[in-house]
Amino acid sequence: MNGTEGADFYVPVSNASGVVRSPYEHTQYYLAESWVFGLLATYTCFLTATAVCGNLLMLRVTVEHEELRTPVNYILLNLAVANIAAATCGYPAAALSAFGGYLYLGQAGCNFEGFYCTLGGQVSLWSLAALLGERALVARRPAVKRRVRRRLAVGGVGVAWLMAFSAALPPLLEISRYIPEGLQCSCGVDVYTNKPGLENEAYVLYLFTLHLAVPLSAIAVCSVPSVLVLLTQQEEEEGETTRTALTLTAVFLACWTPYAATTWHVFTHHGDAFSPVALTITAFLAKSSVLWGPLICICMCKRFRKCARRTVHKLRTGKELEDEVGSASKDFGTTTIFTHCLIPDYC
Numbered sequence: 001m002n003g004t005e006g007a008d009f010y011v012p013v014s015n016a017s018g019v020v021r022s023p024y025e026h027t028q029y030y031l032a033e034s035w036v037f038g039l040l041a042t043y044t045c046f047l048t049a050t051a052v053c054g055n056l057l058m059l060r061v062t063v064e065h066e067e068l069r070t071p072v073n074y075i076l077l078n079l080a081v082a083n084i085a086a087a088t089c090g091y092p093a094a095a096l097s098a099f100g101g102y103l104y105l106g107q108a109g110c111n112f113e114g115f116y117c118t119l120g121g122q123v124s125l126w127s128l129a130a131l132l133g134e135r136a137l138v139a140r141r142p143a144v145k146r147r148v149r150r151r152l153a154v155g156g157v158g159v160a161w162l163m164a165f166s167a168a169l170p171p172l173l174e175i176s177r178y179i180p181e182g183l184q185c186s187c188g189v190d191v192y193t194n195k196p197g198l199e200n201e202a203y204v205l206y207l208f209t210l211h212l213a214v215p216l217s218a219i220a221v222c223s224v225p226s227v228l229v230l231l232t233q234q235e236e237e238e239g240e241t242t243r244t245a246l247t248l249t250a251v252f253l254a255c256w257t258p259y260a261a262t263t264w265h266v267f268t269h270h271g272d273a274f275s276p277v278a279l280t281i282t283a284f285l286a287k288s289s290v291l292w293g294p295l296i297c298i299c300m301c302k303r304f305r306k307c308a309r310r311t312v313h314k315l316r317t318g319k320e321l322e323d324e325v326g327s328a329s330k331d332f333g334t335t336t337i338f339t340h341c342l343i344p345d346y347c
């Protein structure tokens with residue numbers, strides 16, 4: 001046997017020597033040195049703090065200004081909200097468990113973390129699909145009415161939350177379950193066991209098709225027209241928006257693909273040996289996806305960077321940043337941060 005299954009856990013090591021203990025009751029230092037758990041906990045705290053600050057900054061700038069309620073921004077705002085929800089509700093349980101070396105918060109902590117990480121990841125994935133859908137629409141029909149784009153963006157945000165809840169809720173309703181993973185200090189869905197009565201197999205297939213293959217296909221299809229326009233036209237500002245959308249998507253996929261691939265492999269190879277450390281690394285890499293949104297916007301857009309600096313300055317000193325280029329720079333105030341950066345066609 002390559003693993004040890006209990007009533008509410010699956011530890012991926014043999015219990016031949018009797019070392020395996022329930023991750024809800026005992027520290028798991030037989031899976032890795034205790035400093036590894038400490039490192040994971042510290043990393044998760046860092047991630048939570050930086051992601052909350054970055055995403056709150058994004059929120060603050062957009063929410064404060066009514067004129068920023070533009071189609072693309074609805075979607076970016078939604079990404080920020082999803083990231084904040086995952087980082088504040090899901091990550092602390094993982095950090096605390098890693099500090100303690102086991103899931104002393106019990107099944108409730110496990111559910112909390114699993115639910116919010118799934119929800120956040122799903123909202124992001126579907127939001128990115130909507131964002132690229134919007135970009136594809138603009139690429140194909142540049143003259144499309146703002147009202148139509150707005151309606152589609154709001155629809156996309158609604159679909160994202162609907163899909164996210166329909167992915168994350170079933171394990172709380174006894175269709176599959178959230179279960180400790182890897183080093184047993186974080187939780188995901190049960191791809192590990194065939195526990196009777198849980199419908200794990202059906203749920204995991206449902207998750208990987210409707211909630212992964214479908215949005216991934218949408219992303220692939222929608223990327224084509226945007227990329228074509230990028231390659232053939234020199235529309236600077238629309239191009240900047242499209243490049244940002246594509247980069248956000250590429251980075252999200254880079255974060256989540258190792259985790260999705262590993263859990264899929266475990267699911268399709270029940271009983272095979274796999275490394276708990278490797279699985280935990282992919283899970284905690286996936287967690288880093290909440291940090292990248294604000295960083296990408298700041299790195300990829302000159303004006304966004306400029307405006308973010310102004311906002312931070314105002315937050316720290318309570319005063320407006322002195323304009324460097326006279327009255328023209330008024331256009332680059334915090335109120336227009338996204339209109340110039342991500343909504344070049346704002347009118």
Ligand SMILES: *C/C=C(C)/C=C/C=C(C)\C=C\C1=C(C)CCCC1(C)C
Nearest residue numbers: 117118121122188189212260283286
């Ligand atoms: C730290 C906890 C983690 C990483 C929990 C993840 C849970 C989970 C069920 C994730 C599902 C997925 C997404 C969300 C988006 C990508 C596709 C899935 C199905 C891997």
Ligand SMILES: *[C@@H]1O[C@H](CO)[C@@H](O)[C@H](O)[C@H]1NC(C)=O
Nearest residue numbers: 001002003270271272273274
């Ligand atoms: C243990 O894992 C190995 C390699 O992954 C596999 O070949 C073997 O069949 C597994 N043993 C059991 C009892 O499943």
